[in-house]
Amino acid sequence: MNNNTAKKGNFGNFLRRSSVPLMFILICAVCIPLSGLSPSYLVNEIVTRMGRNAFLILALLIPIMAGMGLNFGMTLGAMAGQIGLILASDWQIIGIPGMVLAMILSVPISILLGMFCGKILNMARGREMITSYIMSFFINGIYQLVVLYLMGSVIPIKHSTIKLPRGYGIRNTVSLLSMRQKLDNLIPLTIKGVKIPVATFIVIAVLCVFIVWFRRTKLGQDMRAVGQDMEVARDAGINVEKTRIIAIVLSTVLAGIGMIIYLQNMGNIATYSSHSQIGMFCIAALLVGGASVDKASIGNVFLGVILFHLMFIVAPRAGAAITGDSMIGEYFRVFVSYAVITVALIMYETAKRSEKKQGGEQLKQAQLEEESK
Amino acid sequence: MKSTRRLLIRLIAIAAVIAIAAWMMVIGRGHTIYFDNKPIEANGEKYEAPYQIQVYVDDESMGKLKEGDRGMATTMGQDFKMVLHITPEKDAKKVGSAVSLKIPYNMDGIVINLPALLGGAPEEVYQSEFIPTEVEEPEEEVDISSDEFEMPMGDE
DSSP: OOOHHHHHHHHHHHHTTTTHHHHHHHHHHHHHHHHOOOOOHHHHHHHOOOOOHHHHHHTHHHHTTTTTTTTTTTTHHHHHHHHHHHHHHTTTTTTTHHHHHHHHHHHHHHHHHHOOOHHHHHHTTHHHHHHHHHHHHHHHHHHHIIIEEEETTBBBOOOTTTTTTSSBOOOOOEOOOOOTTTTSSSSOOTTTEEEEEEEEHHHHHHHHHHHHHHHSSHHHHHHHHHHOOHHHHTTTOOOOOHHHHHHHHHHHHHHHHHHHHHHHHHHHEEEETTTTTTHHHHHHHHHHHHOOSSSSHHHHHHHHHHHHHHHHHHHHHHHHHSSSSSHHHHHHHHHHHHHHHHHHHHHHHHHHHHHHHHHHHHHHHHHHHHHHO | OHHHHHHHHHHHHHHHHHHHHHHHHTTEEEEEEEEOOOOOOTTEEEEOOOEEEEEETTEEEEEEEHHHOOOOOEEEEEEEEEEEEEEEEETOEEEEEEEEEEOOOSSEEEEEEEHHHHHHOOOOHEEOOOOOOOOOOOOOOOOOOSSSOOOOOOOO
């Protein structure tokens, strides 16, 4: 009897934890046949998008491990990556060396931004997500000042293909034709018509191995301890503030590198908009994969990319098939993306409150028992 | 002692990263090479253009250049190699020639006059910088701020 109850409880827990991915599996199962897209086309698209987005989403795992929630501030790293790419493009460094140079240029910018963000988040403990979200808007203003006014006037920009006709500022779109899919096509492999970006997957695999290894290091263990309980971690002699700053710095640096991988696949930079929604996309994808604000794994990243992007591909076609208007599908996916973030945040807050309530009740019970003695 | 060692390791790591960046800047420097099959006169010598030159870069044909034609290729690094298949006159037999050139780092675009190169002319005769003509453009509108809060979905 007890066994049965426990099993039911486990199943209930599993359902609650997997409700978002299950909902997406259901949506995709309905939309795929309606979209009329061939399996090979879908697989091709998913593989491409996995190579494009997985690195960026993996950048979110470390702050979650440190108990800092979903790092909306990864946009800061994305901006650093874009600055690196703009400079590498202007210096006419092309192909893989151009990408590597852009990554190297982005790292110090990411470190500075990450340290700044980490310090602010330490001041706003307990409200990290909203703070990092607003922070991304603040740094976006500085990014626009640098890119629109300082580049070309203070920071030398030589080429008129990058510079605005007025002589300073960067154009709305910067072409990355000389770097386009250079990493994806470095080791060409096509299996049954599906193009596999082997080199990109190797880079992603290296990051996965790094994350697994990092969790076992002293710093990784410290981060987990800080994530579980900051006060206990502090009592154990861990420098909580420093550990949290390192988590955000790592995430920002990885986001910068991820943005470069993302943009090399796209083949151009939308200078003033590419970075702005990247945090939202990555967070939505991670949540769709079954992650929560305080728990995420590498598996969640890959499941999230597959499900979230599958919906991205099939929803407009399915919308067109059902209603005759593909915009319905577009609205649907926008709605679902926001909804999944909202639901995850509500679920997190509800769980936190019920935990607090349970803790309070246990304390009350203990006090009553103490008094009765 | 430990802190000195740590500082030393950090300095070495920074130096290594800077060295990699410098190396990337050298090996990754992109150049656009323009090949001219045009007659040229320099230092009192005239270099006649052959009937046709076919240019191969990395085993890929960059086109057949008839007299007066211009071809183009993009290259990375400062060592440029190409293979020329020269047809001196119509219906004549093709002659192959492998050419290696050092490209100046500071030049984005380089024009190579093939007849002068094949005729053994000095570098300043067969090689010149390509300077694109500046076209007057209307000021581009940069939409950097708006009151819209919608999510521009879709990275496809």
